[in-house]
Amino acid sequence: MRLHRNLVFxxxxxxxxxxNEGEYADKVVQKLLKRDKRxxxxxxxxxxxxVYEIVRWKRLYAEIAEVKEPFSREKLWRLFAVxxxxxxxxxxDWKQIGHTPTRRIKGRFDELSKIRKFKxxxxxxxxxxxxxxxxxxxxxxxxxxxxxxPVVLRTNTLKTTRDKLKxxxxxxxxxxxxxxGYSEALQLTERxxxxxxQAFKNGLFEVQDASSQLVANFLDVQPGQxxxxxxxxxxxxxxxxxxLMQNKGQIIAMDIYANKLKELxxxxxxxxxxxxxxxxxxxxxxxxxxxxxxxxxxxxxxxxGLGVLSRNPDAKWKLQPEFLDKIRKTQAEILENYSKMVKPxxxxxxxxxxxxxxxxxxxxxxxxxxxxxxxxxxxKDKKVLSHESGYDGFYMALLEKK
Numbered sequence: 069m070r071l072h073r074n075l076v077f078x079x080x081x082x083x084x085x086x087x088n089e090g091e092y093a094d095k096v097v098q099k100l101l102k103r104d105k106r107x108x109x110x111x112x113x114x115x116x117x118x119v120y121e122i123v124r125w126k127r128l129y130a131e132i133a134e135v136k137e138p139f140s141r142e143k144l145w146r147l148f149a150v151x152x153x154x155x156x157x158x159x160x161d162w163k164q165i166g167h168t169p170t171r172r173i174k175g176r177f178d179e180l181s182k183i184r185k186f187k188x189x190x191x192x193x194x195x196x197x198x199x200x201x202x203x204x205x206x207x208x209x210x211x212x213x214x215x216x217x218p219v220v221l222r223t224n225t226l227k228t229t230r231d232k233l234k235x236x237x238x239x240x241x242x243x244x245x246x247x248x249g250y251s252e253a254l255q256l257t258e259r260x261x262x263x264x265x266q267a268f269k270n271g272l273f274e275v276q277d278a279s280s281q282l283v284a285n286f287l288d289v290q291p292g293q294x295x296x297x298x299x300x301x302x303x304x305x306x307x308x309x310x311x312l313m314q315n316k317g318q319i320i321a322m323d324i325y326a327n328k329l330k331e332l333x334x335x336x337x338x339x340x341x342x343x344x345x346x347x348x349x350x351x352x353x354x355x356x357x358x359x360x361x362x363x364x365x366x367x368x369x370x371x372x373g374l375g376v377l378s379r380n381p382d383a384k385w386k387l388q389p390e391f392l393d394k395i396r397k398t399q400a401e402i403l404e405n406y407s408k409m410v411k412p413x414x415x416x417x418x419x420x421x422x423x424x425x426x427x428x429x430x431x432x433x434x435x436x437x438x439x440x441x442x443x444x445x446x447x448k449d450k451k452v453l454s455h456e457s458g459y460d461g462f463y464m465a466l467l468e469k470k
Contacts, residue, residue, distance in 0.1 A: 088138055092382065127186060132180065133147055212453075220247070278459040282464065289313055295363065307341055311339075315341060332344070367407075367416065372395060374387075375422050403441075404435065407440055415467065416469065428463035
């Protein structure tokens with residue numbers, strides 16, 4: 069593999085923004101990909117994948133390269149040299165790269181691979197937390213979460229069927245296969261940019277991980293009901309609910325961020341979902357108005373996001389233990405307040421993209437033992453671990469109001 073100077077420089081610039089300026093990896097990569105109109109798809113995928121790889125393995129590579137943060141440009145080049153060496157890429161004779169001790173890098177890699185926090189490239193606190201909450205499963209789980217996430221699509225059944233979508237994609241040279249146990253999902257056999265396809269522009273699918281596709285089904289919605297999606301965000305699950313309801317009934321999509329709901333409106337138009345009403349939560353009044361009014365309530369709660377590290381590797385470095393304490397408190401408050409919207413006989417789903425019991429079943433148990441939770445019966449829950457499913461780590465619990 070021959071390295072091209074302009075592509076490698078783009079990678080170094082991207083890493084500088086992520087590691088030193090606190091930018092989010094996905095936003096940085098999006099921006100880098102627009103940098104040079106002459107780049108082909110292979111050039112763009114080299115930039116994107118190399119940035120993500122070095123972000124994912126930051127701790128391991130920094131340890132091998134013997135560099136510490138903050139990373140100067142010289143140190144970033146050393147991280148890049150480690151990445152290239154471990155991939156068997158011959159380094160060009162550029163002044164930025166300097167002498168690279170190939171044998172030493174490989175030796176250090178073998179040595180550090182015996183210690184989990186280096187081998188899986190995670191902060192000490194995260195390794196300790198994972199082990200204390202998941203026990204023996206943590207080793208396999210963090211290993212799975214360090215793999216690049218597959219591209220999974222959800223068929224928009226308001227407009228097409230899974231088989232028709234598969235053929236429409238094939239017409240645009242995109243090969244996909246169905247996944248056993250996920251009725252609307254298609255997984256790409258190789259990574260491609262699906263957002264430029266006609267099928268996407270026509271609203272035939274959304275990009276949505278297979279685990280995330282389980283949540284709307286878990287809610288057991290029926291056409292004609294009134295559903296409240298309380299933390300709707302940009303609406304991946306909201307759109308799925310609309311399709312399951314065949315556009316009949318009402319979905320109130322709520323969020324504290326107006327810009328996310330604006331994006332949801334745009335996506336709903338493309339998907340042909342007409343029964344969604346976005347509402348910004350500005351005060352507790354917005355919640356009180358809906359007390360005892362909803363047949364179904366979805367709480368897709370804010371969480372640590374530890375179940376989606378494979379698609380957000382920079383979260384390993386941005387997440388702090390203090391944030392976890394804060395988010396658990398928020399989860400408890402949201403459950404307490406938003407559960408009041410469920411009408412007697414109605415159902416509630418509490419879901420997170422976390423793998424930690426302290427954010428999941430422990431939150432549900434605490435809620436059920438509280439004053440507000442006494443009106444609810446626990447029906448079932450589902451714990452999805454990445455090393456068992458091959459997809460994101462997720463949790464969902466179904467409760468019914470007496």
